[in-house]
Amino acid sequence: MIAPRKRMKVIEGRCKACGICLTVCRHEALHLEGSRIVLDDAKCKHDGLCTFSCPDLALVLHSESDRRSEERLVPLLDTRDKLIQPEPGLHFMQGATACAEGAIAAGCRFFAGYPITPSTEIAEDMSLRLPQIGGRFIQLEDEIASMGAIAGASLSGVKSMTATSGPGFSLMQENLGAACMREIPVVVVNVMRGGPCTGLPTRPAQGDVMQARWGTHGDHQIIALVPWSVSEMFWLTVRAFNLSEKYRIPVLILPDEIVAHMRERIMLPDYRTGVEVVDRMMPTDPPEKYKPFDSRWQTAPLPPYGRGYRFHVTGLTHRSDGFPTGDPATAATLIERHERKIMDALPDILQVDEFETADAETVVVAYGSTARSAKEAVLNARRNGRKVGLFRPVTIWPFPSGRLEQLSSRGCRFVVAEANRGQILGEVERVAGRARVGSVLQADGNPIMARTIERVLS
Amino acid sequence: MLQQELIRSQHFPTILCPGCGHGIVLGALLRAISKTGLSKNEIVLTSGIGCASRVPGYVDFHTIHTTHGRALTFSTGVAVARPEFKVIAVMGDGDATAIGGNHFMHAARRNVNMTAVIMNNNIYGMTGGQYSPTTPVGSFAATAQYGNVETPFDIVALGTALGAAFVARGSVTEPVKLERMILKALGVKGFSIVEAVSTCPTTYGSRNKLRTVEAYMDWVRDRTYDVTKADRLTPEEKKDKWPLGIFVDQPKRSYVEIYEQEVVPKAMAKRESAKAIAPKSHRMPPGKFEVVIAGRAGQGIQKLGAVLAECVIWDGNHAAQIENYGPAARTGISLTEVVASGDPIDFPLVENGNVLLAMTQDALAAHLPRVVKAANPIVIVDSTFVKEVPKGAYAIPVTATARDEFQLPMAANVVMFGAFAAISKAVTLESAEGVVSRSVTRSVDQNLAALRRGYALGEAAKRT
Secondary structure, three states: OOOOOOEEEEOOOOOOOOOHHHHHOOOOOEEEEOOEEEEOOOOOOOOOHHHHHOOOOOEEEEOOOOOOOOOOOOOOOOOHHHOOOOOOEEEEEEHHHHHHHHHHHHOOOEEEEOOOOOOHHHHHHHHHHHHHOOOEEEEOOOHHHHHHHHHHHHHOOOOEEEEEEHHHHHHHHHHHHHHHHHOOOEEEEEEEEEOOOOOEEEEEOOOOHHHHHHOOOOOOOOEEEOOOOHHHHHHHHHHHHHHHHHHOOEEEEOOEHHHHHOEEEEEEOOOOOOOOOOOOOOOOOOHHHOOOOOOOOOOOOOOOOOOOOOOEEEOOOEOOOOOEOOOHHHHHHHHHHHHHHHHOOHHHHOOEEEEOOOOOOEEEEOOOHHHHHHHHHHHHHHHOOOOEEEEEEOEEEOOOHHHHHHHHHOOOEEEEEEOOOOHHHHHHHHHOOOOOEEEEEOOOOOOOOHHHHHHHHO | OOHHHHEOHHHOOOOOOOOOOHHHHHHHHHHHHHHHOOOHHHEEEEEOOOOHHHHHHHEOOEEEEOOOOOHHHHHHHHHHHOOOOEEEEEEEHHHHHHHOHHHHHHHHHHOOOEEEEEEEOOOEOOOOOEOOOOOOOOOOEOOEOOOOOOOOOOHHHHHHHHOOOEEEEEEOOOHHHHHHHHHHHHOOOOEEEEEEEOOOHHHHHOOOOOOOHHHHHHHHHHHEEEHHHHHHOOHHHHOOOEEEEEEEEOOOOOHHHHHHHHHHHHHHHOOOOOOOEOOOOOOOOOOEEEEEEEEEOOOOHHHHHHHHHHHHHHOOOEEEEEEOOOOHHHHOEEEEEEEEEOOOOOOOOOOOOOEEEEOOHHHHHHHHHHOOOOOOOEEEEEOOOOOOOOOOOEEEOHHHHHHHHHOOHHHHHHHHHHHHHHHHOOOOHHHHHHHHHHHOOOOHHHHHHHHHHHHHHHHHOOOO
8 A cells, every 4th residue: 555645734824934944945845925935836845854843833744644643541540448547536646747647538649848847747747658548748849849749739630738837838929829820729738937037947926827818929819727726737637628629729727836736635537437528520521622710610620630631721811721811801800700719608618716705795816826825815704704705717818707797796896816916916907897906916936825815805 | 643633723823933943842842742652641741931831832731831940840749649641841941940940950860750841042032032041151132231241051961960861952953853852851761851952033043143044043053063973073163062962861760660669668568557545534633734844855855745645645634745845945955845634725835834844953943933833833853863852842763763773764754754643643554554555666564664663653752
């Protein structure tokens, strides 16, 4: 059989008439006519030499019989049978370990990180545990790389996490924004220590709350959760993964140094039966109809790599098909959808914890380990007959303004206690209306003691 | 598979300027991929920021346009989490060697399985022609108005020094050779680098008297030579020129291969399911025990804190322990705090201390003030080291006991734990024995004996 002859063709619309092909053709078969390249079929030897040098892929040598290749799929490996966990029941555990176990229970199978006090224990636990259960751990050259790697791994279909502290969190901001813009589910743990800059690396603080909200540039949405116990280090990590998968958004966990380093009791569930795990939505459309930012949903489905859904993501403002555009209307739609998908889901996302607020005249607003001091202060104040309660935002971003507004309209006064110079105080003042707002602010590396809060309450 | 089948043709023409060399590299890359036999579903292509980084938009693979310099970070995530893919990172010269230089360095050292294609046009094109780490000395750029004075990087020498498995340099003037290099690179297990000498007529050519594509291509031809023919050239002829060819082709195990072969089997052998605690119902004395444990590093202070707190939980009570909080880092004193109570614990740190376990004179001096305000504080000191015992304290020679009676000086903390259990009644000896036997890996019987001895010493001890 004689192979069918391959023939040269110029694809109109691709050629930019740069003229490189004219310098390559040995047969003088190509000419520049005005602003287009024209092929002289009589002179062309159809050797395809010019195709190699065409920067616009406009010159092609093809034959009718060229076959389309078949598509192979790449399955995502199922690691469920490899899961091993501490026996369900009562354990004495460090917060960092509980965080790592929570991630494993939620399905995290990739961790990339860079050592930094006081978050390193989480990486250490993940480096021990992940290879036992079919996951992989990698220590990278810095936090920039760590954040990029977990975004890449998650996009490919593997739930991923990193952990860091203040200075490392600063370095992650660019690629955190990258994950926001591409709507990649990832979990980032930032164990807050004293700052700014290197500050007090081994001391507790809560100075990164505003950076968590607005650290990366541009209008973006973010979810941040603040645990106050070892048990919450486990369960909020599970919840962080579930929220990130459900809403395709980075979710931050903001323990302070005390919560990450302390050991206390925790009841561990059976990871297979006792933990609700949410996975990202899979597309039902065939690959040719799939769009990674399909506006039929506020949060579009996100298939793993290898299943025939080959899509593009970029940090540029993009259309629903993922490709960049400079169109202002599309840009506005994109940013508004990002906002709406979170704001419309507030009842699902917001979690607060209240103690003795039903009849409270004064409500202490505190989170993380500071809320534990605040609870002691509230108990002591109650013993002295004062109507005091505790409001603890567990979801700190988006900020649970609604419930605080209710308390405010009921005439409550607020006392904000936080280990910084008033980062959440501003939020409370914003929603408090005419209610009086006091504060206990401390950023000296020491935890806020109950008696310090009690002094303000009395 | 055909080159035309690998592109997203609806997005053509490309954003690249007429005559941009990057398109030639793209063509070579696609032809090379078409010859690998890989399915489009098996390829992940990433890029950073810049002109080169627009490539993923035009190719029909899994594509990620990442942030400036970070293509290799996203790639590393994909390549490690899902090594079944062929991962290709397309970068520019500034992208790969300036802002992304650190990632490039470590990706090569780590040998993660991926191919870096660096389109080197010696300039930051997209931002308007500022000089890059590969701009030749004397060349003009938007930020080198008087000619570049910085010594440029040699990407091939860099990649070779970093230990990449495959390093090659091709050129847009020789697209077929470039294609063959990329094809070889794609077949390499580990980190492979192909530098493609490229052109930027718009920003480099216009400033450097290379105003036609022909002149620019001739300049590139003049500045490059085939490395296999290097012997025939004089040093003068090779000066400031870029050799083309394959410089390193040395397959070695990739990061994931090593991980799977060396790390995973060890991890699988270490799989164990930590036993849950079966809590008893020991009724603790009322109130809170706020325990400060201090000594010097090496005395097992942290371990003592952890064992003590865990024991409280075994008894069915509540405890929180925190390591190294406080002035430890400043004074060299190893410190841990335990709060224990029959009721749930709110604030987990010692606020009103009432127990001090001091293993050295310094530790005692530093932390005694934290417990003296308590109504009836328990102060237990290791009289092996503490010679000035405060009034009301219990002096027990814990280190001497561990060393002399058990030939196990490391068990001093266990003796102290036993003494604490007996004096405070905060924990039961039974739970203490259980926790200690689970916490020590060697000499279990000796440790248990040391614990019981400590308990007996504690029962017999009197306040000084």
